[in-house]
Structure formats: structure tokens, C-alpha cells
Amino acid sequence: MEIKILLANENILAVxxxxxxxxxxxxxxxxxxxxxxxxxxxxxxxxxxxxxYGLIHRLDxxxxxxxxxxxxxxxxxxxxxxxxxxxxxxxYIALVFGNIKQKSGVIKCFMARSKADRRKxxxxxxxxxGSVRYRFSETYYEVLKRFKYGENVLTMIKAVPKTxxxxxxxxxxxxxxxxxxxDKLYGFKNMRKINKEVRRSMLHAxxxxxxxxxxxxxxxxxxxxxxxxxxxxxxxxxx
Numbered sequence: 291m292e293i294k295i296l297l298a299n300e301n302i303l304a305v306x307x308x309x310x311x312x313x314x315x316x317x318x319x320x321x322x323x324x325x326x327x328x329x330x331x332x333x334x335x336x337x338x339x340x341x342x343y344g345l346i347h348r349l350d351x352x353x354x355x356x357x358x359x360x361x362x363x364x365x366x367x368x369x370x371x372x373x374x375x376x377x378x379x380x381x382y383i384a385l386v387f388g389n390i391k392q393k394s395g396v397i398k399c400f401m402a403r404s405k406a407d408r409r410k411x412x413x414x415x416x417x418x419x420g421s422v423r424y425r426f427s428e429t430y431y432e433v434l435k436r437f438k439y440g441e442n443v444l445t446m447i448k449a450v451p452k453t454x455x456x457x458x459x460x461x462x463x464x465x466x467x468x469x470x471x472x473d474k475l476y477g478f479k480n481m482r483k484i485n486k487e488v489r490r491s492m493l494h495a496x497x498x499x500x501x502x503x504x505x506x507x508x509x510x511x512x513x514x515x516x517x518x519x520x521x522x523x524x525x526x527x528x529x
Contacts (some may be wrong), residue, residue, distance in 0.1 A: 291326045296509050301365045302358060303327075303344075304498070304509045309354040309490045309516075314341045323357060334359065338366050347373055350457065352473065355495025356511045357380070372453060378500040382449040382459055383434070383513060385492035385521065386468040387481050389443035391529060394432040397462040400424040401455045410475060411457045414464040428452040429462045437524035439484060444471060444524065448496075459493060488520055 291311070297304035300425050302368045307313065307323050315322040324343055328334050337344035337360055344360040346369045360366035372378050399413035402422045417424035428451070435446040445468065447468040457476070463469055471477075471492040494517060500507040 291321065293330065296356060296511060297507070301361055302346075302369070302502070303331075303361060305357050305359065306356060306511050307357045307495075308335055308350060309352060309474055309514065312351050313349055313357065314343075314345060316341055319408075324359075327359065334361070337361060337363055346370055347378075347454070348456070349495055350491075350493075352460075352461070352475075352491035352512075353382075353495060354490075354507055354514050354517075356380075356498050357495075358498065365384045372500060376452070378498060380451060380495060381497040382451075383446065383494045383496045384459065384463065385444055385446050385471045385517075386463050387442070387444060387478070387484070388468045388469055389527070389529060390431075390433050390445040391467055392433070392445065394430070395466075396422045397427075397429045397431070397466060399427055399462070401427045401458070401461060411455065412460045413461055413520070425455055426453065426460065427455045428456050429459055431463075436527040436529060437521065439524060442484075443527050443529075446521065460491075469509055483497060490516060492517060492520070 293307040296306055313323040314324040317459040324345065334343050344366050346358040346360055351358050360369055397417060400417045401411050401413055402424045404410040414424060430450045430452060432448045433445055434448055437444045451458050460470055460473055460476045469481060471475045472488040473491045474485055477485055494513055497510050
């Protein structure tokens with residue numbers, strides 16, 4: 291697997307993770323971004339703990355885009371603290387099912403693991419009683435473009451998570467009735483045709499920005515070829 295480096299200095303690596311590749315693996319024989327990165331840069335084994343090593347944050351297997359990796363333990367700790375404090379801004383580009391008519395919006399809910407399907411997270415408007423741990427979550431989104439797809443409409447959005455919950459954007463968009471195209475876990479039954487056609491989750495970690503050593507760092511990952519190829523064959527939709 292070829293690894294695309296977006297930024298490299300003495301402290302941080304920014305690399306591009308393809309869709310369908312694990313961020314890290316518990317077993318040595320399973321392909322992952324970190325296993326391939328360590329083959330190229332064995333010194334990363336000295337950072338953090340296996341199997342995550344210097345990974346600063348998460349990115350789902352189904353999601354493509356930017357991943358930050360620390361090159362020493364001091365930077366790993368510092369950058370993880372920045373994430374916890376909300377000092378690192380992440381922007382995603384997603385193609386979702388249906389017509390989002392408003393130009394922008396904010397999704398706020400409490401998230402917890404689904405009791406019906408333990409692979410999934412679920413949104414709740416208010417926490418329910420019981421032993422389940424509910425965590426507040428918030429995502430801002432902005433409509434970029436709309437497309438026709440047969441008798442349906444697809445909407446391309448920019449999504450900015452204000453919190454960092456597992457599956458947050460995927461769960462939030464399904465919660466408001468606009469699941470991400472290609473997301474077989476959170477997608478709806480009427481999306482089966484398009485999900486077979488795209489063969490990937492149409493969610494991409496497009497941009498990360500943060501302050502580092504008194505400088506603003508901005509990293510951009512262009513939309514992958516397979517993402518762009520699908521959308522360029524669609525007709526624009528003007529509501």
C-alpha cells in the first residue's frame with residue numbers, strides 16, 4: 291500500500307488513509323495504515339503504545355482522509371490534549387442521501403451505543419434513565435451542492451464535528467434522515483441500490499487546522515478519485 295504524506299516535519303506526520311483500510315490492527319498480519327507506516331518509518335515504534343503507537347486521533351475504517359501521527363511522546367501527549375480541548379478543527383466532505391433544503395444547520399444530541407446493534411451508535415434527544423453512558427455531541431454542517439440521482443436527490447455537505455464521538459458524523463446524518471451514501475451500517479433500506487453502486491462510504495476527512503508552536507497549520511486532503519468520479523457523472527439539482 292502506497293502511503294501519501296501530506297505533511298512531515300520533526301514532530302508530526304499527516305498522512306492520507308484510503309477508504310476501507312484499518313487505522314491500526316491488533317494482529318500483525320492484518321493490513322493497516324500504522325503497520326505500513328511503521329515498515330517505512332520503524333522509529334515510530336518508540337512512540338506511544340502498540341498497536342496505536344503515535345496515532346493522535348481516530349478515523350473509521352470506512353472513512354478516507356487525513357490522519358495525524360506524532361513522532362515523539364511529548365508531541366503525542368500535547369496533540370491529544372489539543373483534541374480533548376477542541377483546539378484542533380476537522381472538516382469532512384460527505385455525500386448524503388436526500389435533499390437537505392436548508393443551507394446549513396447544527397445537530398445536537400446525546401450519543402450512546404445502540405442496544406439493538408452493538409456495532410452502531412445511536413442519537414437521543416435527551417438521555418434516558420439507566421446505566422448506559424450518554425455523551426453530548428454536536429456537528430455543524432453546510433450544504434455545498436445537490437445532485438439528481440434517479441428520482442432522488444443527493445446532497446454534498448461540509449461537516450464540522452464540534453465534539454469527537456465514535457461514528458459521530460455517520461450517526462448524526464442518519465439521525466436527521468440523511469445517511470451517508472455508501473454507509474452500509476447506518477444507511478437505510480432505500481439506499482441499497484446506490485450503496486452497491488458507489489462501493490465506498492462517501493465520507494472524507496478533508497481538512498485539519500490547528501495552532502502549533504505559534505504557527506497556524508492547515509492540512510488539506512483533496513477528494514479521492516473514486517469519490518469525484520461518482521459525483522461528476524451526476525446531474526446538478528437546483529431546488
